[in-house]
Amino acid sequence: MTFRNGLDSLLRPQDSVLVLIDHQPAQLANLNSHDPHMVVNNATGLAKAAKIFGVPTILTSVIADRGGLIFPQITSVFPGQEVIDRTTVNTWEDPNVVDAVRATGRKQLIIAGLWTEVCVAMPVIQAAGEGWDVTAVTDASGGMSVESHEVAIQRMIRAGANMMTWFAVLAEWQRDWARTEHVAELSELFMEHAAGSGIAFFWEQQLLNTPVPRTAA
Structure with missing residues (x-):
């Protein structure tokens, strides 16, 4: 596993693409690693920062007719934007999502979602293995327990992904x-x-x- 350092390893808005995954009521109902209010706040802040810096943002949900629509705090940041609704647990196995990311032409892939141990870890690990420069935003994500969230973070780090918080992402974009x-x-x-x-x-x-x-x- 190779770790990169130096200025070029920091996030740049012109090279970033953000994917927000499954910030939905069903997942929030069993979020126990964080205060749910904090995760909603942080995910919304991250979405707004992406819009300010012109970072393309893909919104995706899973079986929304049963799991609920993405939080309005997030969708209101991108009025009229289509939400890609999936059946796949692993977002990176949905070709519609992958095609949308590839269409941006960017290689710094930033992911946040619910839950960390499933809907974040799976695409992060797969995309990192495919050569993407992947960052998971840990405080705009959350798991079913503190343990599951932290174990997922360890697993993603071992797969070569970066871990950041939403305000740190904003700071690197501003620089x-x-x-x-x-x-x-x-x-x-x-x-x-x-x-x-x-x-x-x-x-x-x-x-x-x-x-x-x-x-x-």
Whole structure:
């Protein structure tokens, strides 16, 4: 197994493609590795970051007529976009998904989904074996237990995949705050989805826009 380092190993928005897998009610009902609210928040934040940076995003569900539609928080980020509904447990065995990813012409494949041990691990391991540069976003995913989530992470690492959190993905896409074209949108994203960091940013803006009281004469 070969591990890559250096600047070229970091994520670039122009080379990235995101696949969000099975963020559906049936899976959320048995999500026990994380607070479900956090996973919904993080997956939504990741989706919004992808849209801000122009990263193609493929949405896929499994048997949606029984498992439920993808969370509206995510689909609302991409209004009108078709969700690829599968019967395969392994997303990477569905040719519609693979063809959609290949059509983007990108090789940095980023995956998040429910559950980590099944719907994330299977495509990550297969795609990594086929030569894709694969990253799993662990906090925009979740498993049936803490153990199953963590064991899946270990298995994916051994298969040569990268593990990241959603905010780290955003940071690598941005890379330099001198790149100001997305700063306004990212500021909004921070306030909506970055918890304490977002609130601190909001507070900073409040303080910067509060006049300093004049000293009494």
